[in-house]
Amino acid sequence: MPPPTGVAAHGRTSVIADHEITNSKAGAWDRLGSAYWNRNYDGGPNPAACAQYLEGLAAGERVLLVGASTVALARAVLDAGAELVVADFSAVMLAELENLIPGRAEFVRVDVTRADSRFDGAFDLVIADRLVNRFVRAELRSALRTLSAAVRPGGKMRLSYRLGLYERDEAVLSEAARRGVLSTVFDEAEFDVDYSAAAEWLGTVLPPHGDIPTHALVDFYVARGREHRIRTGELDELAAQDVPRGLRYETAHLPVPGQGDDFLLQLTRLA
Numbered sequence: 001m002p003p004p005t006g007v008a009a010h011g012r013t014s015v016i017a018d019h020e021i022t023n024s025k026a027g028a029w030d031r032l033g034s035a036y037w038n039r040n041y042d043g044g045p046n047p048a049a050c051a052q053y054l055e056g057l058a059a060g061e062r063v064l065l066v067g068a069s070t071v072a073l074a075r076a077v078l079d080a081g082a083e084l085v086v087a088d089f090s091a092v093m094l095a096e097l098e099n100l101i102p103g104r105a106e107f108v109r110v111d112v113t114r115a116d117s118r119f120d121g122a123f124d125l126v127i128a129d130r131l132v133n134r135f136v137r138a139e140l141r142s143a144l145r146t147l148s149a150a151v152r153p154g155g156k157m158r159l160s161y162r163l164g165l166y167e168r169d170e171a172v173l174s175e176a177a178r179r180g181v182l183s184t185v186f187d188e189a190e191f192d193v194d195y196s197a198a199a200e201w202l203g204t205v206l207p208p209h210g211d212i213p214t215h216a217l218v219d220f221y222v223a224r225g226r227e228h229r230i231r232t233g234e235l236d237e238l239a240a241q242d243v244p245r246g247l248r249y250e251t252a253h254l255p256v257p258g259q260g261d262d263f264l265l266q267l268t269r270l271a
């Protein structure tokens with residue numbers, strides 16, 4: 001990481017603040033916090049998917065996990081005896097995870113979609129669970145640049161993604177169509193959804209997420225705002241444009257076990 005510009009205290013947590021977080025989507029995760037995993041909702045990844053992320057990882061290797069909400073994956077990295085750095089733009093998510101694994105990882109507060117975000121290029125493995133589905137296309141491109149550059153020669157980046165629309169998107173889009181407001185929640189040309197335009201009626205069509213109260217869920221999705229949905233072949237096209245020049249790599253797309261429409265983009269940095 002570049003030298004930190006400050007250290008912010010969040011409860012018991014010390015979080016390195018590399019720069020101010022200006023991304024309004026961070027508020028969605030800050031407000032939901034640990035309800036994401038302790039209200040009988042399973043946002044993934046499942047145990048077999050955790051094993052897939054970590055295949056080939058040796059004890060002592062360095063792992064960058066983007067997304068403190070993926071508690072199971074953080075624990076799996078520690079169980080493998082690897083060194084863990086958790087990056088997240090949500091101070092609350094970082095603090096909540098640190099409460100669960102105190103002193104066992106480094107916690108870095110950073111928005112990986114910012115053009116000026118960067119890590120040292122010395123990670124054996126860079127992983128994130130469906131993080132790329134939380135972005136618009138420009139954010140996705142920027143994050144691909146930053147995260148691929150964090151991989152050491154011979155290391156891997158593994159990012160899972162949902163291909164196409166989510167089931168909940170189908171429900172939201174069909175209700176929007178019924179109301180005659182489809183174009184406000186779905187940009188067909190960009191293949192983006194934006195639940196913020198559905199705030200008034202979203203709660204009537206969202207599937208339950210465990211015991212997370214509907215009002216909290218609506219707030220969460222509305223604050224997440226616009227998200228790009230991923231088309232077949234798109235990530236390879238973007239990698240070709242956005243992985244930094246001079247960095248030689250190959251990609252593979254592996255089906256995620258137990259997650260029908262999810263795939264793992266595996267980028268291996270060639271030595």
Ligand SMILES: C[S@@+](CC[C@H](N)C(=O)[O-])C[C@H]1O[C@@H](n2cnc3c(N)ncnc32)[C@H](O)[C@@H]1O
Pocket residue numbers: 023026029043044045066067068069070087088089090093110111112113128129130131134
């Ligand atoms: C890994 S993602 C996705 C989690 C879940 N598996 C899903 O399918 O939605 C969620 C985590 O990433 C973090 N996150 C989202 N966007 C981010 C960004 N631009 N920079 C850093 N962390 C981000 C959130 O705060 C949250 O803790």
